Amino acid sequence: MHEVSIAEEIKNVVIKKLNENNGKKVKKIKLLIGEMTTIVPEALQFALTIVSENTPMEDCKVKIKVLKTKARCNLCYKEFFIRDNNFLCSKCKTHEIEIIQGREMIIQSVEMER
């Protein structure tokens, strides 16, 4: 449900960029969404088609790349992906780790017709 408010926010940013660049129509948007967010990519896709209706974003392609949750150990510096909610170092089993990827919600790029 909250994907609609996220989609609205994306629309606001994209339309602003379109106007700043004297674009006419948005062709494609690329998004980076971390696995450790509450966004469901399919739901976001759907929400974006809804909020884009009757705007220069209508019918634009949306590409969502999901970034897996990744952490770094503060003791042995190993970098690893988090699986099955195991937030501990895969090598030395400590909990002293830092999340370095997975919390992103980023508009990477916008392709437009000028």
Next chain:
Amino acid sequence: MGTINIFENIMKRNDEIAENNKKIINNALCINIMSSPGSGKTTLLEKSLKVLKNNYRIAVIEGDVSTSNDARRIKNVGVRAFQIKTENYGGGCHLDAKMINEELKKILKKSKFDFIVIENVGNLICPADFNLGEDKKVVVLSVTEGEDKPLKYPLMFKIADLLILNKIDLLPYVDFNIKSFKNNIKKINSKLKIIMLSAKTGKNINDWIEQLKLWYIEKNKF
């Protein structure tokens, strides 16, 4: 045709407003309480703020989709309460920084407070993504919800500063294994502090009240 790289954080606007909220909140201690619907957030506040209000100035911001019941309950125990109806913001399974900002400006225009308590919309999922400018995030889980909730909704438990396990008076009647619950939490957030209490009977509720005071002192010690 042209492609422009933006690399803009979708949460940027929310986070900027949250930063502004922090400034407005100033020395008050602001907590954001989150849980599934019905875990006992309002009951916990009724019971604890009734005590805390004798020594502190408290404001409660209630987030609900369309009703004002929770704000009324808080007012009934003699604490100032303000209702945000998220449907007025076009929907709303969560509170965002903007909604809090508008409310804070109204609330703090005339009065000063020591505690600003936000009860988020009953939802264990998306409130986790929205910073409000709070000092501490508190998640409430009740024993009737099952010990595997943290594994199903890890983000909420990962970002929380404190976990309240509520309704422990019901432990004899439900299948809730405290040991595996603690193991599940340990996997996700090994440093997460847990207070087990019953908002209904008042058991251990003092631990929660003491925690609130401690946070307040920590924030204001300099």
